[in-house]
Amino acid sequence: MINPETDRVLITGAAGAIGTALRTGLRENWRHLRLTDIRPVQDLANNEESVVTDIADRSAVETMMRDVKAVVHLAGMIGSYTLEDLFRVNARGLFDVFESARLAGVERIIFASSNHAFGCYPITENVSPVLPPRPDSLYGVFKVWGETMLRNYYDRHGIRSVSLRIGTFRSLPIDQRSLATWLSPADVGHLVDVSLRHPDPGCMVVNGYSNNTRLKTHDPNWATLGYQPNDNAEDYREMLRGKGVDVDAPDREAWEWPEHGGPHARVAERPAR
Numbered sequence: 714m715i716n717p718e719t720d721r722v723l724i725t726g727a728a729g730a731i732g733t734a735l736r737t738g739l740r741e742n743w744r745h746l747r748l749t750d751i752r753p754v755q756d757l758a759n760n761e762e763s764v765v766t767d768i769a770d771r772s773a774v775e776t777m778m779r780d781v782k783a784v785v786h787l788a789g790m791i792g793s794y795t796l797e798d799l800f801r802v803n804a805r806g807l808f809d810v811f812e813s814a815r816l817a818g819v820e821r822i823i824f825a826s827s828n829h830a831f832g833c834y835p836i837t838e839n840v841s842p843v844l845p846p847r848p849d850s851l852y853g854v855f856k857v858w859g860e861t862m863l864r865n866y867y868d869r870h871g872i873r874s875v876s877l878r879i880g881t882f883r884s885l886p887i888d889q890r891s892l893a894t895w896l897s898p899a900d901v902g903h904l905v906d907v908s909l910r911h912p913d914p915g916c917m918v919v920n921g922y923s924n925n926t927r928l929k930t931h932d933p934n935w936a937t938l939g940y941q942p943n944d945n946a947e948d949y950r951e952m953l954r955g956k957g958v959d960v961d962a963p964d965r966e967a968w969e970w971p972e973h974g975g976p977h978a979r980v981a982e983r984p985a986r
């Protein structure tokens with residue numbers, strides 16, 4: 714178990730959307746937070762220190778691992794990116810963070826993986842993390858690679874980890890799909906908190922969703938971890954309806970996309986070099 718009172722936790726990508734929400738969720742109970750991002754992190758609390766650096770800078774990453782017991786690795790390219798940036802940050806940068814953590818004696822890694830690790834499963838299949846990955850994009854392939862690295866780190870080095878297959882993280886649901894895939898700011902804080910506190914998660918892969926009525930996945934690891942999400946995207950159905958989102962059809966029985974990855978599983982792949 715990582716001790717919130719005494720152990721230092723490093724959060725990469727801390728200036729981003731999830732990093733900002735996490736800080737709100739963790740900083741009251743986690744006494745030693747080290748935050749890093751390529752951008753400055755705003756409004757530091759007394760128990761937060763920050764390091765501005767590119768995770769591609771291996772020596773800077775090694776330096777900031779000192780006295781760290783657990784790493785929450787969020788830094789990464791999302792949305793639109795070049796192929797080079799995807800390799801540099803989501804592959805090489807991830808390797809350097811994990812490897813520096815191993816060399817520094819870090820005991821636990823929480824990794825922001827993605828639902829795109831299994832996005833090619835048909836939506837009619839009620840998938841769980843025990844099934845083999847079926848990534849829907851190169852982005853998803855690198856998320857699976859991160860999960861696989863952590864399997865190796867557990868088997869060879871005993872480093873415990875939780876890979877979070879995050880759905881749609883937003884302050885509120887944004888479209889019909891996110892009625893099933895939403896992960897709320899409060900629930901992501903709770904999910905990371907229980908992933909850090911659990912005495913022995915082994916090498917776990919867990920779905921990162923809120924308690925949505927329309928969930929199309931199931932995950933026995935929620936009970937193992939003690940993850941009890943509070944928020945439900947369905948509570949925002951009327952808000953979405955008011956914005957012109959078709960919240961009634963076709964999602965009563967089917968999905969607007971045939972795969973779990975939604976549009977990711979269908980859009981053109983391979984950004985230009």
Ligand SMILES: NC(=O)c1ccc[n+]([C@@H]2O[C@H](COP(=O)([O-])OP(=O)(O)OC[C@H]3O[C@@H](n4cnc5c(N)ncnc54)[C@H](O)[C@@H]3O)[C@@H](O)[C@H]2O)c1
Nearest residue numbers: 726728729730731751767768787788789825827879881882
């Ligand atoms: N937002 C979602 O719905 C979602 C879903 C699944 C997985 N994820 C994963 O969660 C993580 C965080 O996502 P987010 O929504 O907060 O994205 P975000 O873009 O808001 O945050 C990512 C952060 O990483 C930082 N970063 C990028 N390149 C860096 C580099 N070279 N060195 C240091 N920092 C760098 C960015 O500055 C940014 O602050 C990502 O790894 C993403 O793939 C997000």
